[in-house]
Amino acid sequence: MSTWLLPLEALPAPSTGAAVLVALLVGAAGALYAYVTRHFGYWRRRGVPFLRPLPVAGNLKDVLLFRKHVGDVLHEVYTQMKELPYMGLFFYDAPVFFIKDAELFKNIVTNDFEYFQDRGFSPVKADLVFSETLFARKGDRWKDLRLKLNPAFTVTKLKRFYVLLQQKASNLDHYFDDAARKGEPCDVANACARYTMDAIATVGFGIETTALTDDNDPLHRLLRNIFVYSKLYLHASLATFVDMQLLRLLRLSLVPAPLAAFLRSTIWAAARERERTGTLGARRDILDLLLELRDKGRIAADEDTADGGDSGKRIADDCNGRSAVENGTAGNDKGAGSIENDMDGDVLIAQAFSVFSAGFDTTSSTMSFALYHLAKDQDIQDRLRRELQKVLHDNDGILTYDALQSVEYLDMIFSETLRLYPNLPFLDRTCTKNYNIPGTDIVIEKGVPVFGSLYGIQRDPEFFPDPDRFDPERFSAEKKANIPKSCFVPFGGGPRKCIGFKLAYLQGKLGLAHLILNYKFWPCAATPSKMEYNLHSFLLSPRNGVPLMCSRVEK
Numbered sequence: 001m002s003t004w005l006l007p008l009e010a011l012p013a014p015s016t017g018a019a020v021l022v023a024l025l026v027g028a029a030g031a032l033y034a035y036v037t038r039h040f041g042y043w044r045r046r047g048v049p050f051l052r053p054l055p056v057a058g059n060l061k062d063v064l065l066f067r068k069h070v071g072d073v074l075h076e077v078y079t080q081m082k083e084l085p086y087m088g089l090f091f092y093d094a095p096v097f098f099i100k101d102a103e104l105f106k107n108i109v110t111n112d113f114e115y116f117q118d119r120g121f122s123p124v125k126a127d128l129v130f131s132e133t134l135f136a137r138k139g140d141r142w143k144d145l146r147l148k149l150n151p152a153f154t155v156t157k158l159k160r161f162y163v164l165l166q167q168k169a170s171n172l173d174h175y176f177d178d179a180a181r182k183g184e185p186c187d188v189a190n191a192c193a194r195y196t197m198d199a200i201a202t203v204g205f206g207i208e209t210t211a212l213t214d215d216n217d218p219l220h221r222l223l224r225n226i227f228v229y230s231k232l233y234l235h236a237s238l239a240t241f242v243d244m245q246l247l248r249l250l251r252l253s254l255v256p257a258p259l260a261a262f263l264r265s266t267i268w269a270a271a272r273e274r275e276r277t278g279t280l281g282a283r284r285d286i287l288d289l290l291l292e293l294r295d296k297g298r299i300a301a302d303e304d305t306a307d308g309g310d311s312g313k314r315i316a317d318d319c320n321g322r323s324a325v326e327n328g329t330a331g332n333d334k335g336a337g338s339i340e341n342d343m344d345g346d347v348l349i350a351q352a353f354s355v356f357s358a359g360f361d362t363t364s365s366t367m368s369f370a371l372y373h374l375a376k377d378q379d380i381q382d383r384l385r386r387e388l389q390k391v392l393h394d395n396d397g398i399l400t401y402d403a404l405q406s407v408e409y410l411d412m413i414f415s416e417t418l419r420l421y422p423n424l425p426f427l428d429r430t431c432t433k434n435y436n437i438p439g440t441d442i443v444i445e446k447g448v449p450v451f452g453s454l455y456g457i458q459r460d461p462e463f464f465p466d467p468d469r470f471d472p473e474r475f476s477a478e479k480k481a482n483i484p485k486s487c488f489v490p491f492g493g494g495p496r497k498c499i500g501f502k503l504a505y506l507q508g509k510l511g512l513a514h515l516i517l518n519y520k521f522w523p524c525a526a527t528p529s530k531m532e533y534n535l536h537s538f539l540l541s542p543r544n545g546v547p548l549m550c551s552r553v554e555k
């Protein structure tokens with residue numbers, strides 16, 4: 001007879017030592033449980049409907065177990081909420097206010113920005129470079145930096161680099177000619193990432209990288225997986241959005257030390273070379289502008305300041321500050337108060353890191369998602385090629401900056417791709433002073449992270465019928481006026497909207513135009529029938545690349 005069938009009195013009495021041990025273990029487990037669930041009553045106490053959390057994971061169980069992308073999980077929550085405008089969630093153990101209502105969310109990022117100026121991002125102090133990026137800076141230190149950097153991204157500045165971008169786009173041929181000749185599938189996601197990296201390096205910093213032609217290009221090796229994390233790092237990076245103490249204690253850095261070291265040596269070498277050759281300021285690229293900020297505290301206005309000036313004014317106004325543009329101080333270090341000019345050392349390197357990291361992976365993923373759909377729908381691909389060929393013909397065979405801008409169908413395709421695949425599938429802000437939701441007695445308290453699902457809004461059938469279908473017509477001149485402004489926000493909104501969105505459109509559209517003019521794409525056996533996302537990143541990128549077949553277009 002086995003022991004577990006014996007009557008209780010027949011079992012040997014436990015020794016006092018064992019009983020104490022069991023009691024201690026039960027007590028410790030109870031204390032641990034109480035600790036990891038200590039915030040779980042937060043939403044109940046405030047009368048906010050919430051999704052029941054699990055210890056440790058909160059509502060991110062499937063993300064924690066690497067079963068689903070965080071974008072998909074928040075999309076599911078968004079869909080299940082039906083008519084609810086907002087609800088409480090838990091990211092790990094942190095209470096998060098999740099907003100479904102597009103208007104309410106728009107107010108939070110625009111009109112009521114003064115209550116939600118910051119992102120939750122709380123990098124560890126040791127993460128010197130990441131802490132100084134626009135993503136991570138807070139309050140007046142963010143506003144000061146943003147006002148200074150805005151003039152670096154005006155249309156006038158971008159136009160100047162168009163020829164350089166064209167050269168990089170034509171380097172795509174090395175990659176695709178090879179695949180076309182061999183008749184083998186090529187991973188367009190890989191090729192596009194190399195193109196955008198070469199483009200950002202030359203446009204931003206005058207650094208000639210060779211990612212498209214050389215597998216051993218050092219910058220490519222260090223940057224290519226910057227947003228593809230190990231399991232621990234994925235959670236560390238997600239946790240920094242909601243300020244989790246435990247992971248901060250681990251002192252994980254979001255900018256790997258070898259990359260920071262590479263950027264320091266490369267950027268300062270480029271700066272010294274410009275000083276040595278007396279060419280500082282000649283290119284007026286991002287490096288020149290950062291050095292101008294370091295030396296003079298401001299970036300001189302372009303002859304044509306229309307767009308840069310406007311966004312500077314919007315920020316100053318939205319932050320309820322003095323209008324820097326009206327007072328002629330946009331880009332001046334006094335624009336946001338009495339912040340000292342600190343554009344030097346790792347503060348400058350942080351801006352280089354932002355441009356490299358934000359600039360290459362996002363745009364290249366958008367290009368590869370677009371190519372995926374163009375390969376699957378030959379009619380759309382053929383129409384785009386015809387329109388590009390016509391514009392080329394009308395412009396003596398040269399795709400000038402203005403000619404590129406005139407191809408409306410390309411714009412429609414790029415926008416529809418960003419609708420289906422907003423690279424950052426959610427937006428976050430942190431409440432910086434208590435905020436009463438208009439018309440309710442609900443208060444979002446200072447310190448609480450607020451999230452919205454861009455992926456959810458942009459795939460909501462109420463705003464985009466048949467939302468999973470790739471249909472560029474939604475963005476035709478006649479139809480796009482029907483899309484509510486708050487429902488198409490792939491670059492975020494308000495004063496913290498993506499600073500590089502014009503550059504993203506320019507380099508993304510130019511790369512696509514070059515490829516479609518020169519190559520025909522179609523799916524192969526390895527092309528996924530449904531797009532799946534890389535679970536090791538919080539950005540949306542194709543899980544296993546985008547393998548496609550291609551052939552040269554006959555001229």
Ligand code: HEM
Pocket residue numbers: 109134135146354355356358359360362363366422423424427428490491492493494495496497498499500501503504
């Ligand atoms: C398709 C390409 C891109 C997409 C979809 C994208 C999307 C976004 C989104 C959604 C945000 C958050 C905005 C918010 O919180 O309201 C953001 C912020 C930012 N992006 Fe982009 N981005 C792209 C390309 C770029 C490029 C090319 C650059 C730079 C060269 C860039 C630099 C930044 C920076 C610095 C911020 C932080 C802005 C701040 O907090 O003030 N992005 N981006």
